[in-house]
Amino acid sequence: MAPLSSVDDFVDLVKRNTLASVLCALVGFPLACFVLPIAAPLALVYYVLVQQNMVPSPLALQRQSAAKAAETKVEEEGKKAGSDTTPASGVKTESEGKAKAGASVVGKVAQRPQVESSVEGGRPLTGGVALLRRMREQKAAQAKRDNPDKKILVAYASQTGTAHEIAKVVHAQIAESCGSAKIPVLAAFNDVDIDTLRADKFPLVAFVAASTGDGDPPDNTASFYAKMLRKSDDEFKGVKYTCLGLGDSNYTRFMAVPRNMRKKFQSLGAENIYWDAEADEVDGLEETVDKWTEGAVKAVLKEYNALTNRSGGNVEAKGGKDSGFLGLPALLPRRVQFTWLSAKEGEGVKKGLRFSRDHVDGRGSYGPLAPYFAKVKSVKRVTPADYEKQIIHMELCLEGSNISYKPGDAFGVLPENSADLVGKILSYLGEDGSKCFTTSEQLNSIQTPCSIKDALSLHCDLTSPPKKTLLRMLAESCGEEKEKASLLEMISTAGKERYRKEILEGQPNLLDIFQAYPSCKPHAEDLIEFLPALAPREYSVSSASQVHTGEMHFAFSVVEYETVKGRVRHGVATTWLSKLAEEVEQGKTVRIPIFMRPSKEFQHPESISKPIIMIGPGTGVSPFRGFSHYRSFLQSRSKQDVGESWLFYGCRDRTKDFLYEEDFTELHEKSLLNHYEIAFSREQAEKVYVQHKMQDHQEKLGKLILEKEAYVFVCGDGLHMAKDVHKKLEDILCTSDAAMTPSSAKSYLQDMQKGGRYVRDIWS
Ligand SMILES: Cc1cc2nc3c(=O)[nH]c(=O)nc-3n(C[C@H](O)[C@H](O)[C@H](O)COP(=O)(O)OP(=O)(O)OC[C@H]3O[C@@H](n4cnc5c(N)ncnc54)[C@H](O)[C@@H]3O)c2cc1C
Ligand SMILES: NC(=O)c1ccc[n+]([C@@H]2O[C@H](COP(=O)([O-])OP(=O)(O)OC[C@H]3O[C@@H](n4cnc5c(N)ncnc54)[C@H](OP(=O)(O)O)[C@@H]3O)[C@@H](O)[C@H]2O)c1
Ligand SMILES: Cc1cc2nc3c(=O)[nH]c(=O)nc-3n(C[C@H](O)[C@H](O)[C@H](O)COP(=O)(O)O)c2cc1C
The missing domain is CATH 2.40.30.10 (Translation factors)
Known part of the structure; x- marks a missing residue:
């Protein structure tokens, strides 16, 4: 207040205070008489509620509003950085797309933040700073839970898709059981950076591996396999694994890839946590696959939970308790989003390839x-x-x-699939085959936009006997409860025998299934996503x-x-x-x-000085036509000594299925093919096969192999012929001058295989 310097100042002060007093009286009286009696009890009630934390205080409201603003900012920063959807480094996963399709991690963090103080450098942080800090910590913890550092790898080595299908089921069951799609990662081995197989990245690995060729790794695993075989020391130390091998005991290198992989995993320090299952095509894969899948999922989750101090993962509860059938395969989640194009948008695509x-x-x-x-x-x-x-x-x-x-x-x-079959499936589904779609992520080899007809004709396997996971999806698409129950029963534990008879032996294609279960009407996108890829x-x-x-x-x-x-x-x-x-x-x-x-291996040797023995009945003779022409070309340009060339060929009847008769006869006549032995299997009562012809020349063949270091090539049927021919080669070594014992003949042939002197290109 300014000091009084005159009488006028004093008079003025009195006047102003009188006015204030009058004004106070005019406002204060009604306030005191009418408003206070109502407001005071209300204020008291509000005070009590705030004290009891039943309503927010004005301060808390103010902080919440600040927090909301800060939270929005953090979300925006998070989105900019894209950190929440970053896939597990080092692996091109199949599930990366799911992060895009599912709820965003950021969205889940949007809970009310707690207002607490925190301490930094001994000085308590309060208010907005503490709040922001707290929010960041919560967000990081949530992100870690949703996208943890340590993940479970479900990997597959698959040539024709069987191992891939099984791995998908294992992946889905782990995701379902542990309640997070982000913990298991599904990938082909070639898409796995081998250096991420470490305790801090992938401490748990469940893998399904098949062999192809003559004990060779499938294409989607070959480069990983080569890198793995070059590794030494204990580079996989801290990694725990379980492996299911797929194979066919008709092949002499039975289970070569899964066995080699397991051996190498162990020698690199990884620890096996479950049964080394081997499913043989000869006995049927189903039983072993089901048993391993169930046990492997449990074992992997148990180990993972122990490692990461997680709880949960009730595997027993899965498998269709709700539907009343035990042992059902997991209902695989939809991974890909389809966007349907308008007729105009799809116009240029309809005939597109x-x-x-x-x-x-x-x-x-x-x-x-x-x-x-x-x-x-x-x-x-x-x-x-x-x-x-x-x-x-x-x-x-x-x-x-x-x-x-x-x-x-x-x-x-x-x-391409049969146009007739595709047409019938489209009309059964009531679908317009020219309808086009795009997908949220790459689906098999489909390049979009693509029409439904092209997808079914060019990309989907419509004829292989349907796998259980496909039948599970088809069961869910049945309108009739009775049909659904029948399908579910067939793929449950109780329906094992029915599945063997109706599916594995009956070999129905997709249309046969639709005809047997006419209320089964899946959506086109479900079919396109769940049918195996046309190989x-x-x-x-x-x-x-x-x-x-x-x-x-x-x-x-x-x-x-x-x-x-x-x-x-x-x-x-x-x-x-x-x-x-x-x-x-x-x-x-x-x-x-x-x-x-x-x-890599099935190649004509560069030098023609060594003898060559070619064995290939039926279409298995094909590469030997190429070999023989190439050999004659090399011979025409070289002055070096030429080793003998032998061809053992077999067909049913010389007048019916004699493949490349002219070529080989001419090469033989010109002495470019020295020995041409043909077994006509159906020209007489008794079967005559290539191995019988080999028997006729066993002494000579023994000498060529043991003394002249001949190359032996076998091509064609891997199920019977290659096995019988292998046995014949063993016999020849045993009856040769060297008189090998059966076991030394076996190891001699193994050494020949390793050295590239006995090479087979066989298929079933
Ligand atoms: C490296 C390699 C080289 C090959 N070279 C040749 C070649 O030169 N010439 C050649 O003809 N093939 C060759 N094949 C085989 C060829 O790849 C195909 O598998 C074959 O042509 C059949 O294909 P598909 O689509 O007509 O039959 P798919 O539709 O694939 O049907 C074949 C399937 O039908 C089933 N099946 C077949 N016969 C029977 C039966 N009698 N009883 C019950 N089920 C049966 C089996 O499950 C079989 O896998 C080769 C394979 C490989 C891996
Ligand atoms: N993936 C497939 O579906 C597919 C496709 C093509 C070929 N293949 C397989 O590849 C092989 C060759 O097929 P192909 O059609 O070209 O020829 P093929 O006519 O089936 O067989 C060629 C010759 O081999 C004989 N043979 C049968 N079993 C034999 C055995 N254990 N050892 C030696 N010879 C045997 C046949 O005799 P007999 O017939 O008189 O007994 C015939 O004379 C077939 O065995 C077939 O299974 C499979
Ligand atoms: C061309 C071909 C070669 C094969 N070679 C072998 C082999 O050398 N050893 C073996 O145990 N199984 C062999 N098999 C059997 C496969 O490993 C078996 O069928 C497996 O289930 C295929 O799995 P995939 O579909 O995932 O590739 C071969 C199968 C084919 C078709």
Whole structure:
């Protein structure tokens, strides 16, 4: 207040205070009389409620509003940094897309923050700073729970998709049981950075591994496998694993890949936590697969929980208790989002293919996603038109493709399903096949936009006997409860025998299932996502590029057989190829999508000085046509001594299915093929096979192998022929001058295989 300096100042003060007093009296009286009696009890009640934490205090309200603003900021920062959706480093996972489709981690953090003080450098933090700190900590903890550092790897080594399908089930069951889709990571081995197999990244690994070729790793594992075999010391120390091996005991290198992988995992310090299961195609895979899956999921979760101090993971509760059936395979979650295009948007796509028919790679490098469309130059039918079996020789034009190949290589063909089958499935589903879609992530080899018809024709396996996980999805799509229950029963523990009879032996295709369960009407997108991918088929090259310039030849036998239920089945690729052959015969231009599958071992030796013994009945003789032409080419350019060449070939009847008769006869007549032995199996009462012809020459063959270091090549049927021929080779070594014991003959052949002197290209 300013000091009084005069009388006027004093008078003025009195006047102002009188006015204030009058004003106070005018406002204060009604306030005291009417408002206070109501406001005071209300204020008292409010005070009590605040004290009891039943309503927020004005201060808390103010802080909450500040917190909300700060939280929004943190969310925005989080989104900018993208840290919440970062996949496990070092692995290209199949589930990365799920993070996009599912609830965002940031969204889950939006809980009311607690207002507490924290301490920094001995000085308590209060208010907004403490609040922000606290929020960040909460957010980090939540993110860690949702996207923990330590994950479970579910990996697969798969050539034709079986191991992949099993791994998907294991992955889904772990995710379901532990209540987080982010803890298990599903990946093909080649997509796993081997250096992430460490206790702090992937302390738990469950893997399913198959072999292909002659004990070789599948394509999706080959590079990981090679890296793994080069590793030493205890680089996998702290990693715990369980492995399911898939194989076929008809192959002499039975379970080669899973066994080698397990051995190497252990030698690198990893610890096995469950049964080393091996499922053999000969006995049927189902029983072992189901048993391992159930036990492996439990074992992995138990270990993971112990390692990370997590709780939960009630595996027993899963498997369809709700539906009343025990042991059901997991209902796999939908991973991919489909966006349907309007008729206008899909217009240009309807007739579109998955890849450009004009694609040319400068290095001649093609693959299933970008194949070369090779023009069919000519076809020749080996078998008479009225014969029960069809064998076709086909010549492709490679000019301008930059593809190079060696005799012994194989190539992949991307086949199409029967148009009739696709048409029937579309009309059963009531779907317009020209409807187009895009997907939220890559689905098999589908390149979008794609029409439903193209997806079913080019990308989905419609004919292999359906796996249990597919049947589970189909069961859920049944309108009739009775049909659903019947399907569920068949894939439950109780329905094991039914599954074996109706599915594994009956070999129904998708349409057969629909006809048996007519209320089953899955959505097109469910089918496209859950049907296994249509696998490329491989064929052995039967030409030599030095002799057949700009061309590549092959021969195929058309697969046709009757199932135990009397259904006639047609092989997908060979039936499609035989229809294309008809079109070529009618003068039409036909092109087929192909890519090379070079063979590392099945190659003609560079030197022709060593003898070569080739054994290949049926279409298994194909690579030996290429070998023989190549050998004659090398012979024409070289002055070195030439080793003997032997070919053991077998077919049913010289007048019916004698493949490449002209070529081999001519090469033999010119002494470019020294010995040409043919077993005609059906020209007499008793079967005569290639191994009988080998028996006739056992002494000579023994000498060639043991004394002249001959190469032995076997190609064709891996189920019976390759096994019988292997046995014959053992016998020959035992009866040779060296008189080996059966076990030393076995190890001699093993050593020959290791040294690349006994090489097989076999298939079942
Ligand atoms: C490296 C390699 C090289 C190959 N080279 C050649 C070659 O040069 N020529 C050639 O013709 N093939 C060759 N094959 C086989 C070829 O890849 C295909 O598997 C074959 O052509 C059949 O394909 P598909 O689509 O017509 O039959 P799919 O539709 O695949 O049907 C074949 C399936 O039908 C079932 N099946 C077949 N016959 C019967 C039966 N009698 N009873 C019950 N079930 C049966 C089996 O499950 C079989 O796997 C090769 C395979 C490999 C791996
Ligand atoms: N993935 C597939 O579906 C597929 C596709 C093509 C070929 N293959 C397999 O590959 C093989 C070759 O097929 P293909 O059609 O070209 O020829 P194939 O006509 O089935 O067989 C060629 C010759 O081999 C004989 N043979 C049968 N069993 C034998 C054995 N254990 N040891 C030696 N020879 C035996 C046959 O005799 P008999 O017939 O008189 O007994 C015939 O004379 C077949 O065994 C077939 O299973 C499989
Ligand atoms: C061409 C071919 C080669 C095979 N080679 C072997 C082998 O050498 N050893 C073996 O145990 N099984 C072999 N098998 C059997 C597969 O490993 C078995 O069928 C497995 O279930 C396939 O799994 P996938 O579909 O995941 O590739 C072979 C199968 C095929 C078709």
